[in-house]
Amino acid sequence: MAPSNKAHVAVLAFPFSSHPSALFFLARKLSEWAPDVVFSFFCTPKTNGSLSSWPALPNLRIYDVADGLPVGHVSKGRVDDEIDFFLGATPGNYREAVKRVDEIEKVSCVVSDAFLWFAREMAEEMGVAWVAFWIAGACALSVHLNTDLIRRKIGTRTEEVSARMDESLAFIPGCSQFRVRDLPEGIVFGPLDFSLFKSLHRMSQELPRATAVLVNTVEEMDYDPVLDRLGTVLNKCLPVGPLTLLAPTRPDSDSDPYSCLPWLEARAHDPASVVYVGFGTVIMPPPSELAALVEALEESGVHFLWSLKDYMRESLPTGFLDRTLGRGLVVPWTPQSRVLGHVAVGAFINHCGWNSVLESIAFGVPMIYRPFFADHRINARILSQVLGIAVEVKGGVLTKDGVMDGLDLLLKREEGKKMRERIGALKLIAKNAVGETGSSTKNLKTALEIIRGSAA
């Protein structure tokens, strides 16, 4: 091992959905701010490959960790299986990879996705600080951190939980607007023995021991009592979002191979008239809901841009694309942030994935949502009950009438105008937070000090 006083940060990413690119961006931001600090980013080969379009930085290195997939594994397209294999390979895969770089240049701090709870043990064994990054919102983090309490109060047996679905979580400070049914799977319902849910439970026990937890939210925007409470449970809670706005350019999501932006430009004369549809990187509505959405888009006569994975395109009814030619564009990938920032876009139909939510806020576009799993229902309640900037599709699932009603509300009615005003105010708050003296910038600088400090 070469003795060195130089700070060397091991960054451990969780390789699924939008997690790795968010942490990679954070690592890049810190690398740019601190050229004297070395950052070693660890993720699976497939994900690392997808990050290769980013320009290289001299102090940011990328290393592979094993993905745990059996040799010759043929993907059935089920992300749960891949997560299972991956978690089966942890923490050994990270330990091995980090040990190799530590032998060459001593690691002085571990930064990890909060999901990777074992980073605490690794950091402790190396005698360095652990800084965790929670990619989602403060309320979702709060309910996870209270997993044991919620289980004690509500139980975990299917019959007892089903009978209490409408009870409030008021026993958690700041969470009175959430009901048991809004909880992410794996806390009191869902397959509690699924490897990811077991990991999240461990995470809830380990996070209070992290030196600091960075949260992808905005101090002035998130639901105050929750952030205050997190500040007492965690050693240090640092809201550093929205990451989207901290990112000047993101080659992974900014490129526009399907010419969405010129298409939107042709609608620039009619501000807030186009609806953008996108359900993130993991889920896709079931076929019946997809069909209802198609009918609503067709019958409403609105202009729409839809990010729809290629394998789902085949499920679109025959003739739909031809019939909506000119007023609809369906593509497998969009530069989402830039789309939401375009003047022509007036509504976003989404699943309440936290990044999509923050991006919509960052660009002032009100939402129609259909939550599916994980933190979606919690996020949904904040958007409608607390912030008043989104509307749930009537009945909670995509139906033709529900979607058409939502579109009418957002694009035409007074209520939609009010939502636009409220989200416009939040847009400014988010923008200020990432300004030179804004709270998120300040918090990220504090995080950097912690990271550097542990080099001493």
Ligand code: U2F
């Ligand atoms: C998981 O959410 P997802 O990754 O499915 O969805 P989002 O959090 O909304 O993030 C999607 C990101 O992918 C980008 C988009 C977002 O940054 O801008 N994107 C794009 O640029 N172009 C496209 O055509 C499609 C997507 C999980 F399901 C949620 O529960 C969590 O809230 C979330 C964060 O943990 O991760």
